[in-house]
Each structure stands twice: as C-alpha cells, then as structure tokens.
Amino acid sequence: MDHYAQGSDTVSALQFPCTIFATQKRMDDxxxxxxxxxxxxESQLKTQFHLVDVSTRANPYSLTKITPFSQPQSMFYGSRGEGEKISRQxxxxxxxxxxxxxxxxxxxYGPYKSLIKKMITHMQNGEGAPFSSMYLDSALKEHIVNDRTENNTLAKIQRALTEKIDWAAHIYPEDEKDVLRNAILDGKLPKFDRYQDTINGMGxxxxxxxxxxxxxxxxxxxNDxxxxxxxxxxxxxxxxxxxDITKAKFSIFRFFRIWFLLQRYDxxxxxxxxxxxxxxxxxSGERNESKK
Incomplete structure (x- = not known):
C-alpha cells in the first residue's frame, strides 16, 4: 500500500484494479x-397459468402436430385441428x-437483431451454459458511452474522480472510495429499457x-x-x-407462452x-473541470 504524507496526516492510495460497485444481487446466481x-x-401449466393455447404448430401436451383444415368446402376451413403424433424431440x-x-x-432492425434467434438456439442446444457475444458487449458499451442523461453512471464516476483525486500526491485516496460507490448509486445502471430497445432486439x-x-x-x-x-x-x-408469465403484457404473447413452457414444463x-x-x-478529466 502506498502512503503519502500531507502535513501530519498519511494518505493511503486506492489500489487498482478496484471494484467500486456491486449490486446486492450476486453474479452466477x-x-x-x-x-x-x-x-x-401439464395440469399446473393449464390450471395455474392458463397455458392451454400455446402453439399454432404443435400441441405440446398430446404431442401432435396442429394442421389447418385445408379444404375450402369444409365448414371448419381455416380453423386448426390436431394431426399426426410426433415425438417429444x-x-x-x-x-x-x-x-x-x-x-x-x-x-x-440494427446490428443486434439476430441476437435473439442465437440466444433461443443456445437455449435449445446449450444445456444451460453461459452465453456471451461481441454484439452484447458492443451494445453495452454503446449504451454507456452514448448516454447523455444526468443519470449516466460513467459521467458520475468521472466527476467523482475529478473532485476527489489528491492532485498533489497524484493518487485517489483510499478513504474516498465510498464517494465513487455513492456516485454510482445516485445514477441509473445501464439497462435496455429504452424505447429503441423494444424494436432493436436488446429489449x-x-x-x-x-x-x-x-x-x-x-x-x-x-500534472493536472x-x-x-x-x-x-x-x-x-x-x-x-x-x-413474468402472470403479467398480462407477457402472457398475451404466444412468444412468451412457448418460452415458459419449453423452460418450465417437466x-x-x-x-x-x-x-x-x-x-x-x-x-479522462482535468483538475479544474469540477469548477467549470
């Protein structure tokens, strides 16, 4: 640990790399x-979650294909009926x-539009292994760097560093570490809940x-x-x-009904x-920025 004398006081420098913030919810949970x-x-899915009409293509409970009645002269033309038996796979x-x-x-639209299909396929074949992608990393960096709101955590970190660096000793004091954490708490962590995220694949x-x-x-x-x-x-x-599945905004979409069933059905x-x-x-920053 580095120490720097300031009059009669000794200032300890914060050592890097240093984790300045972690959510209460833990990683790898x-x-x-x-x-x-x-x-x-099956009975729980049907009675508790009303997941009766799940797919337009197959009945996951009877393991049969769903086929439209194709004869125009049929009184049931355009409706759906159950066809051949199929395997679980x-x-x-x-x-x-x-x-x-x-x-x-x-x-x-956009560079992240293919991500959801890749992640669905990973759920199908990945057997629960963690998923990462350069596109996810790129989306996160773009979100943070381009955030112009006053709640941007990166800007708040920048401001805290400028204000609390010991410029004479060229260090960040260890006892000011909480200032960095509090600056982040005062901001909004990056989430993909903006309007554009509803259609660009990140939401x-x-x-x-x-x-x-x-x-x-x-x-x-x-220097400065x-x-x-x-x-x-x-x-x-x-x-x-x-x-998730009991919220109307999710359960009305067949997309989420299929997802929930594939994941939770025994x-x-x-x-x-x-x-x-x-x-x-x-x-980067300069010594006098906080005074501007």
Missing part, C-alpha cells in the same frame, strides 16, 4: 426464480422454430439486468489531468419466472442460462 427448469406439470424442434419465428416482431434479449459490477481497472494522474479505465461487468438471465425442461456482458471504457 443459479438459484434465482427465473432459472428454474422443468418444475411444472420433434415437438420441441417445432416449438423452437415457432419461438424463433415469433421473435422477429421484437427485433426489427427482448436483455431488457432489465440481474447483477452489475463496476471496476476501476487503472488510474494514472499526471488523469486517465482511467473503467470496466462494467453485467449479467442477465435468459429465463422466465412466474411473475416434459421438456430446456435450461435457462446466464448472459454475460462486458464493456471497458477509457475516460
């Missing part, structure tokens, strides 16, 4: 309610294909987040300026809990997974 899997029966493949197809309405893949860590990787102070490297580590869960039990995102950003 596989016990969370949205990480449950295969815990519900065939049914799951049909449901996942419909799941991917329905995801398109939540992911209309459906991430939306809210589960756990966040913010780390100052390095700090270099010279500084450079710092800040790292955001964020985790989300690609899974649904009971609260016949299928496809595992949800943890989504990892990281962004490393360099910032």
């Amino acid at each position: 596989y016990s969370a309610s949205d990480m449950l899997c295969g815990d519900l029966s 065939q049914c799951a493949e049909i449901l996942f294909d419909e799941f991917r197809h329905l995801s398109q309405s939540f992911s209309l 459906i893949t991430v939306h809210d987040t589960w756990a966040t860590q913010i780390i100052v990787k390095s700090l270099n102070v010279s 300026s500084y450079r710092a490297v800040i790292q955001y580590k964020i985790q989300d869960h690609f899974g649904l809990d009971v609260d 016949l299928f039990s496809f595992k949800p997974f943890i989504t990892n995102m990281e962004a490393t950003i360099q910032i």
Whole structure:
C-alpha cells in the first residue's frame, strides 16, 4: 500500500484494479426464480397459468402436430385441428422454430437483431451454459458511452474522480472510495429499457439486468489531468419466472407462452442460462473541470 504524507496526516492510495460497485444481487446466481427448469406439470401449466393455447404448430401436451383444415368446402376451413403424433424431440424442434419465428416482431432492425434467434438456439442446444457475444458487449458499451442523461453512471464516476483525486500526491485516496460507490448509486445502471430497445432486439434479449459490477481497472494522474479505465461487468438471465408469465403484457404473447413452457414444463425442461456482458471504457478529466 502506498502512503503519502500531507502535513501530519498519511494518505493511503486506492489500489487498482478496484471494484467500486456491486449490486446486492450476486453474479452466477443459479438459484434465482427465473432459472428454474422443468418444475411444472401439464395440469399446473393449464390450471395455474392458463397455458392451454400455446402453439399454432404443435400441441405440446398430446404431442401432435396442429394442421389447418385445408379444404375450402369444409365448414371448419381455416380453423386448426390436431394431426399426426410426433415425438417429444420433434415437438420441441417445432416449438423452437415457432419461438424463433415469433421473435422477429421484437427485433426489427440494427446490428443486434439476430441476437435473439442465437440466444433461443443456445437455449435449445446449450444445456444451460453461459452465453456471451461481441454484439452484447458492443451494445453495452454503446449504451454507456452514448448516454447523455444526468443519470449516466460513467459521467458520475468521472466527476467523482475529478473532485476527489489528491492532485498533489497524484493518487485517489483510499478513504474516498465510498464517494465513487455513492456516485454510482445516485445514477441509473445501464439497462435496455429504452424505447429503441423494444424494436432493436436488446429489449427482448436483455431488457432489465440481474447483477452489475463496476471496476476501476487503472488510474494514472499526471500534472493536472488523469486517465482511467473503467470496466462494467453485467449479467442477465435468459429465463422466465412466474411473475413474468402472470403479467398480462407477457402472457398475451404466444412468444412468451412457448418460452415458459419449453423452460418450465417437466416434459421438456430446456435450461435457462446466464448472459454475460462486458464493456471497458477509457475516460479522462482535468483538475479544474469540477469548477467549470
């Protein structure tokens, strides 16, 4: 630990890398309610969650294909009926294909539009392994850097560094660490809950987040300026809990009904997974910025 004399006081320098913030919700939390899997029966899904009409392509309870009555002269023309028997695996493949197809309405444009299909496929084949993507990391960094609101945590970190750096000693004092944490608490952590996220694919893949860590990787102070490297580590869960499916805004969409059934129905039990995102950003500031 470095110490610097200031009159009769000794100032300890904060050592880097240093985690300056961590949410109460912890990383790698596989016990969370949205990480449950295969815990519900057919009768529970139907009676408690009203999941009777799940798919337009297959009945997951009877394991049969759903086919439209194709004869125009039939009085049932255009309605749906049950067709051939299929295996559990065939049914799951049909449901996942419909799941991917329905995801398109939540992911209309931009560089992240293909993410939701990749994450659905990861749920189908990944057996619960964590998921990461350069596109997720890019989306997170873009969100943080382009945030012009007063609640931007990066700007609040920048301001706290400028105000609390010991410019004479060229250090950040260890006993001022809480100032950095409090600055973040006073802001809004990056979440994909903006209007554009409802159609660019990020709202459906991430939306809210589960756990966040913010780390100052390095700090270099010279003369009247500084450079710092800040790292955001964020985790989300690609899974649904009971609260999700009982909200009208979710349950009205077939997309979420299929998702919940594939994850929670004991016949299928496809595992949800943890989504990892990281962004490393360099910032800089000057001694007199806080006075401007």
